[in-house]
Amino acid sequence: MSLLSIQNLSVSILGDDGIARELVSSISFDIAAGETLGLVGESGCGKSLTAMSILDLLPKPQASRSNGKVLFKGEDIGSTNQTRLRQIRGKNIAVIFQDPMTALNPVQSVAQQIGEVLRIHFPEQSRQQHGQRILELLREVGIPAPEARLSAYPHQLSGGMRQRVMIAMALACEPDLLIADEPTTALDVTIQSQIVRLLKGLQAKNGMAMLFITHDLALVSQVSDHIAVMYAGKIAEYGKARDVFATPHHPYTQSLLAALPGIHHQAKSPLLALEGQVPAIENMPSGCRFANRCRYVAELCHNKTPLAEHISETNTVACHRWKEIRS
Amino acid sequence: MTGYFVRRFLLIIPTFIGITLLVFAITRVVPGGPIERMMTQIQLGGETGSLHRSQGGGTLSDEQMEELKRYYGFDKPMLSSYAIWLKKVLQFDLGHSTRYQDPVWEIIKERFPISIFYGLSTLVLTYAVCIPLGLAKGMYHGSTLDSWSSAVVFLGYALPSYVIGIALISLFAGYWDMFPLGGFVSDNYEEFSAWGKAKDIFSHAVLPLIAYLAGSFAVTTLMMKNSLMDNLSADYMRTAAAKGLSRSESVRKHALRNSLIPVATSFGSNISLLLGGSFLIETIFNIDGIGLLGYEAIIERDYPIVMGILVISSLLYLLGNILSDICVALVDPRIRFGGGRGA
Numbered sequence: 001m002s003l004l005s006i007q008n009l010s011v012s013i014l015g016d017d018g019i020a021r022e023l024v025s026s027i028s029f030d031i032a033a034g035e036t037l038g039l040v041g042e043s044g045c046g047k048s049l050t051a052m053s054i055l056d057l058l059p060k061p062q063a064s065r066s067n068g069k070v071l072f073k074g075e076d077i078g079s080t081n082q083t084r085l086r087q088i089r090g091k092n093i094a095v096i097f098q099d100p101m102t103a104l105n106p107v108q109s110v111a112q113q114i115g116e117v118l119r120i121h122f123p124e125q126s127r128q129q130h131g132q133r134i135l136e137l138l139r140e141v142g143i144p145a146p147e148a149r150l151s152a153y154p155h156q157l158s159g160g161m162r163q164r165v166m167i168a169m170a171l172a173c174e175p176d177l178l179i180a181d182e183p184t185t186a187l188d189v190t191i192q193s194q195i196v197r198l199l200k201g202l203q204a205k206n207g208m209a210m211l212f213i214t215h216d217l218a219l220v221s222q223v224s225d226h227i228a229v230m231y232a233g234k235i236a237e238y239g240k241a242r243d244v245f246a247t248p249h250h251p252y253t254q255s256l257l258a259a260l261p262g263i264h265h266q267a268k269s270p271l272l273a274l275e276g277q278v279p280a281i282e283n284m285p286s287g288c289r290f291a292n293r294c295r296y297v298a299e300l301c302h303n304k305t306p307l308a309e310h311i312s313e314t315n316t317v318a319c320h321r322w323k324e325i326r327s
Numbered sequence: 328m329t330g331y332f333v334r335r336f337l338l339i340i341p342t343f344i345g346i347t348l349l350v351f352a353i354t355r356v357v358p359g360g361p362i363e364r365m366m367t368q369i370q371l372g373g374e375t376g377s378l379h380r381s382q383g384g385g386t387l388s389d390e391q392m393e394e395l396k397r398y399y400g401f402d403k404p405m406l407s408s409y410a411i412w413l414k415k416v417l418q419f420d421l422g423h424s425t426r427y428q429d430p431v432w433e434i435i436k437e438r439f440p441i442s443i444f445y446g447l448s449t450l451v452l453t454y455a456v457c458i459p460l461g462l463a464k465g466m467y468h469g470s471t472l473d474s475w476s477s478a479v480v481f482l483g484y485a486l487p488s489y490v491i492g493i494a495l496i497s498l499f500a501g502y503w504d505m506f507p508l509g510g511f512v513s514d515n516y517e518e519f520s521a522w523g524k525a526k527d528i529f530s531h532a533v534l535p536l537i538a539y540l541a542g543s544f545a546v547t548t549l550m551m552k553n554s555l556m557d558n559l560s561a562d563y564m565r566t567a568a569a570k571g572l573s574r575s576e577s578v579r580k581h582a583l584r585n586s587l588i589p590v591a592t593s594f595g596s597n598i599s600l601l602l603g604g605s606f607l608i609e610t611i612f613n614i615d616g617i618g619l620l621g622y623e624a625i626i627e628r629d630y631p632i633v634m635g636i637l638v639i640s641s642l643l644y645l646l647g648n649i650l651s652d653i654c655v656a657l658v659d660p661r662i663r664f665g666g667g668r669g670a
Binding site: 055057088090102103105106107155 | 561562563565566568569570571572573581584585588660
């Protein structure tokens with residue numbers, strides 16, 4: 001049994017005109033205990049909405065889960081009551097957000113903010129125990145001189161340090177699953193690799209699973225066991241990270257990888273880019289959402305939504321013509 | 328930071344001198360000072376016959392004029408008489424009223440309880456109403472409560488306080504006779520029991536307090552509401568939810584405290600409200616407060632009282648500003664004055 005199983009999840013966005021439109025449209029994926037799923041896609045494709053809907057952290061009432069199940073260890077947490085959901089949040093499933101500048105409360109100290117998670121989920125422990133644990137966590141996430149940082153406020157820390165504090169906060173209760181929503185996007189490149197290495201190390205140590213959301217293909221290839229490539233609210237391709245990168249089947253994945261400049265890329269030669277634009281949410285095509293930009297588009301693509309088809313035992317692709325394209 | 332506040336306290340001295348010197352200079356140049364007043368009074372009094380007329384149409388001899396000028400300190404150049412005045416102030420002597428001949432301090436002191444009663448009630452009631460109302464409006468933005476309270480609050484803000492005062496008197500004291508017409512206490516106040524006294528003060532205070540308060544809700548309520556809404560939509564509120572806090576807990580522990588910061592910082596400057604008091608409302612309700620005293624003193628050119636009120640109110644205002652800064656530094660760890668460190 002997988003640790004987390006998302007089945008036919010849809011998320012709707014309420015427009016200014018009062019009409020709810022499905023942005024994330026019936027997507028499914030599984031995460032096994034201890035493994036990492038990389039959720040990749042361009043900005044606005046619904047990665048974060050998908051992730052936030054797992055713990056019902058969507059910005060309401062603008063966004064809401066309109067369909068689908070979220071199973072965590074077999075328990076349907078998508079339809080459970082708020083009390084149960086609160087027990088899971090922070091304890092079994094923790095979240096790291098994109099921007100550590102704003103995700104921390106600016107007027108509370110590091111110790112207060114990490115301590116809060118412990119107070120919520122381990123109220124039976126003493127203050128001393130919590131204090132010990134906070135120090136231990138700060139040490140684990142590689143914050144130098146943790147004793148001196150306890151009383152620091154977020155504005156006194158650098159971006160990388162703040163993200164480390166966020167990670168310490170997320171790891172406080174040793175969760176089974178960590179949702180990392182673009183944890184490195186707001187950081188500069190050298191700090192990015194430090195944070196990714198830290199996350200991988202902690203994951204190996206604690207044996208937790210991770211849902212790693214990013215638009216950085218190079219990063220996701222380092223981190224993930226499995227990859228789900230999202231396009232306009234649907235999963236285009238899903239499979240083992242190595243397979244997807246070695247032999248992409250979906251035309252979108254192919255274009256993405258082709259657009260990635262390699263180390264042998266000739267200087268000043270033009271970069272490959274995907275023509276066209278993502279369809280606006282107001283006029284999503286009824287067929288394949290990628291049809292207007294696809295090189296291999298056929299009549300069928302405009303009329304019928306492609307369903308996920310198995311390429312191999314684990315890998316799937318949502319394309320009508322994947323067999324023809326391959327050959 | 329201590330250094331910063333020491334500097335701020337020291338800066339009170341030149342600011343205070345600037346304010347008082349300016350007003351002192353104005354009292355010297357505007358026509359119709361206390362001597363002219365006295366002369367007209369004597370002229371109108373009909374006792375002028377016994378005094379022999381001097382040149383210039385006055386009724387006093389030159390020697391008498393000189394004596395009067397010396398008495399009021401008008402015989403010296405402005406700066407030196409300002410220095411004399413300032414020296415007296417430093418010895419806690421505000422001089423004597425030219426109208427009542429009583430010490431200024433005694434006259435002001437008499438009005439203190441009344442003004443502080445209204446000032447304090449206004450201050451406390453403003454915060455007691457605005458903070459919960461602003462919070463409720465922020466939590467239930469767009470609800471019926473929100474729209475209706477906005478309408479009421481802005482109506483109060485838009486109507487001048489004296490219009491409200493007059494309307495209240497005509498309705499509740501004239502037409503329905505529910506509350507007394509004015510005054511601070513009834514004439515037979517001394518005969519009441521303790522409970523009766525409290526009730527008497529209360530019934531006299533209801534209408535003027537409403538007139539004072541009507542306009543003061545809008546700013547703080549809206550400040551509270553906007554500040555709460557900003558914080559409710561902040562990213563750290565999502566973090567709080569992701570930690571496992573319930574909605575009400577995260578509002579209380581995170582959004583609430585942060586949204587009180589701007590309101591708390593306005594508290595210091597509101598201290599000067601304590602002795603404010605609008606002369607319009609005091610006139611309408613016949614309340615003998617500082618506002619009315621100050622107004623009459625200006626009309627009657629009773630400069631020692633004008634300067635005396637100025638001394639007290641400007642000191643309160645200057646101290647209130649520093650208090651504001653202290654409040655900011657206390658509630659917001661991001662603010663550090665003078666150190667150069669931090670944001």
